[in-house]
Amino acid sequence: MPHITDVNSETDARHYLARLRMVEEIRVMALDPYNFEPRPISEEVLAVMAKIPRHRFVPEEEKFGAYGNFPLPIEHGQTISQPYIVALMTDLLELDKRHRVLEVGTGSGYQTAILSELAGKVYSMEIVDPLATAAADLLSKLGYRNVEVKAGDGSKGWPEHAPYDCIIVTAAATQVPQPLLDQLKPGGRLVIPVGGRMEIQKLYLITKDSAGLFQHKVIESVRFVPLTGGD
Numbered sequence: 011m012p013h014i015t016d017v018n019s020e021t022d023a024r025h026y027l028a029r030l031r032m033v034e035e036i037r038v039m040a041l042d043p044y045n046f047e048p049r050p051i052s053e054e055v056l057a058v059m060a061k062i063p064r065h066r067f068v069p070e071e072e073k074f075g076a077y078g079n080f081p082l083p084i085e086h087g088q089t090i091s092q093p094y095i096v097a098l099m100t101d102l103l104e105l106d107k108r109h110r111v112l113e114v115g116t117g118s119g120y121q122t123a124i125l126s127e128l129a130g131k132v133y134s135m136e137i138v139d140p141l142a143t144a145a146a147d148l149l150s151k152l153g154y155r156n157v158e159v160k161a162g163d164g165s166k167g168w169p170e171h172a173p174y175d176c177i178i179v180t181a182a183a184t185q186v187p188q189p190l191l192d193q194l195k196p197g198g199r200l201v202i203p204v205g206g207r208m209e210i211q212k213l214y215l216i217t218k219d220s221a222g223l224f225q226h227k228v229i230e231s232v233r234f235v236p237l238t239g240g241d
């Protein structure tokens with residue numbers, strides 16, 4: 011893995027300071043008493059976010075806002091999610107280096123890079139072909155070797171590598187796709203936004219116990235682009 015925190019120039023230093031400020035904003039937002047349920051983000055997740063160059067994952071014309079705590083547009087009408095939401099969803103997975111993770115919605119590849127730092131292996135699916143190709147290229151250029159990106163409909167999962175310890179979906183489903191529930195390991199965790207485009211979507215943490223029974227917990231209200239495909 012590259013030493014992304016190496017600060018070799020004034021520009022690197024500026025990016026690094028901007029990342030630290032972004033991380034502080036996430037830390038504060040997570041504890042906001044007006045949140046659905048304030049919960050701290052683990053220091054491990056915040057440390058990874060302090061080192062990943064988010065500016066490399068956003069289009070040139072959006073770079074000025076790369077470290078703001080808000081979503082940004084990326085190519086093909088999609089978005090890179092708000093850093094606080096990225097931190098929250100990652101934290102809910104409780105990743106460790108033994109974990110194999112399925113990500114649905116590679117987008118820019120930023121969330122994929124975070125998963126790659128915290129898990130053993132990441133399988134990521136993106137329905138828009140050119141986004142999948144661009145993210146795979148960038149992740150490879152940045153030295154992320156434990157990641158595989160595939161173009162395709164992630165609502166069907168990626169059965170060849172199932173079961174997964176964790177599954178994260180970064181687009182909103184109208185209902186939780188059954189293949190993702192099936193491909194989750196007993197003891198596994200699935201984080202997914204659920205709700206239609208015009209509805210208030212809810213971020214769910216779904217856990218599967220050793221008997222294969224599911225528990226659903228609503229974490230927060232969110233707004234995501236829709237999960238497409240599914241036919």
Ligand code: SAM
Pocket residue numbers: 088089090091114115116117118119120121122135136137138141162163164165180181234235236237238239240
């Ligand atoms: N996590 C991404 C990042 O860090 O840039 C942001 C993801 S963006 C909010 C949601 C992504 O999900 C979009 O790139 C969209 O094309 C993708 N998507 C939507 N439906 C999908 C599906 N059925 N399978 C795979 N990807 C899908």
